[in-house]
Amino acid sequence: METVTRDRYARSREMLARAAQSLTGGVSSPFRAKAPVPLFFADGHGSRLRDVDGNEYIDYALAWGPLILGHKHPELVAAMERQAARPHNYGAQHALEMEVSERVQRMVPCAERVAFTSSGSEAVAAVWRLARAFTGRHRILRFEGHYHGWHDAELISYRPPTDRMGPADAPCPTLDSRGQVPNSVDNAVVAPWNDIEALERIFAKYGREIAAVVTEPVLCNSGCLMPDSAFLSALDRIPREHGALLIFDEVITGFRMSTGGAQQHFGITPDLASFGKAIAGGVTLSAFAGRKEIMEGMLSGVAYGGTFNGNPIAMGAAQATLDVLAADDGVALKHANRMGELLQSGIAAAARELEIPLRITGFGAAFSLHFTPLESLRNYRDTLADDKDRLNRFLCAALDEGLYLLPDGRIYVSAVHTEQDVDATVAAVRRGLASSRPSSSNP
Ligand SMILES: Cc1ncc(COP(=O)(O)O)c(C=O)c1O
Incomplete structure (x- = not known):
């Protein structure tokens, strides 16, 4: 029997094609033209987003940072x-x-x-x-x-x-x-x-x-x-x-x-x-x-x-x-930063177990993933050693797993992300890391 693979992003692709006939490039900032297709969104609530194809995501892009209180606080x-x-x-x-x-x-x-x-x-x-x-x-x-x-x-x-x-x-x-x-x-x-x-x-x-x-x-x-x-x-x-x-x-x-x-x-x-x-x-x-x-x-x-x-x-x-x-001595941001630190340690542990050379840099509520042989990164030129192809494969796998991240591997955490989000994310990242390995090391 023939297997039919559904395109998870079909409606976004259609809308992009239509939008590009009026809105230059179909996006309001070329930074947003990301793989596999710039998504069109229908709704969001708290830490969650839903696209026009009905896919649900935990949102770590947060509109490139501003949504410190998540969606519709x-x-x-x-x-x-x-x-x-x-x-x-x-x-x-x-x-x-x-x-x-x-x-x-x-x-x-x-x-x-x-x-x-x-x-x-x-x-x-x-x-x-x-x-x-x-x-x-x-x-x-x-x-x-x-x-x-x-x-x-x-x-x-x-x-x-x-x-x-x-x-x-x-x-x-x-x-x-x-x-x-x-x-x-x-x-x-x-x-x-x-x-x-x-x-x-x-x-x-x-x-x-x-x-x-x-x-x-x-x-x-x-x-x-x-x-x-x-x-x-x-x-x-x-x-x-x-x-x-x-x-x-x-x-x-x-x-x-x-x-x-x-x-x-x-x-x-x-x-x-x-x-x-x-x-x-x-x-x-x-x-x-x-x-x-x-x-x-x-x-x-x-x-x-x-x-x-x-x-x-x-x-x-x-x-x-x-x-x-x-409010309350800044408890909201302390929470956001703590959730980010939990995420970082969960992701680092998953990468270690899978023996993937992943470095995580930043602070709790804003950090980045680097597939790099370098032990530490101190300036822009150090980031040139990052394996961008591997990052892109990981990002596409993560998107399929329901994680919406920025195209450079940056992760923003909001005051409304929860420990359940963190647990679900670490599990999804683990699957994404495993499936985005170079094919030679994939069983
Ligand atoms: C550090 C920094 N400065 C300035 C800007 C420009 O801000 P805007 O995009 O609102 O013009 C940005 C945007 O990402 C930024 O990250």
């Missing part, structure tokens, strides 16, 4: 319902705006002043402009493999081509997009991450031109790599010795790593920081914050704007999300 839904019946945008001041900025001020160590934008890319742009205005310098020192948004000035050396990236200890700044203004690189200096000597060398050479050093405090966009504590201390010291500022791009770590972000977790207070994603639990909002005298540059000629800044819908969502996160 009751307090977020109630806040949205309240706001839906009220004016959606005043383009002017209202009480919620002030209440949310006060809340951010209480939660985030560097937040003497706060401002809102819609996207993280805008928040980053505003922060860098403030830093340049404050110091009167133009260069931003940034690190290879870090992502700070897609604007011309921001998208430098995120995924540098290997034939043009230059030596490991002195990377060449590279453009990441066709059509990018070529001289964007002139305002950048690129350094390898977790390398104190390189940082010192670059400051010795360009010290008086550098307005600020910007870092993802955990390198989430290139495999969730952790900073060495000595490197963090050097970041806290060297820029200041040269009259430059320290900026944390906390678009991912903010309201995820701890209620006060990575800066609270590591005990290092930057001069400025950008936030996004989790701040409003999945509703469009980003923010930036920092020292009063720098932030108030916008009162004396540093341009910043945005039609949707501080709109009541986003502010209502942020208030509900931050209220949940701040």
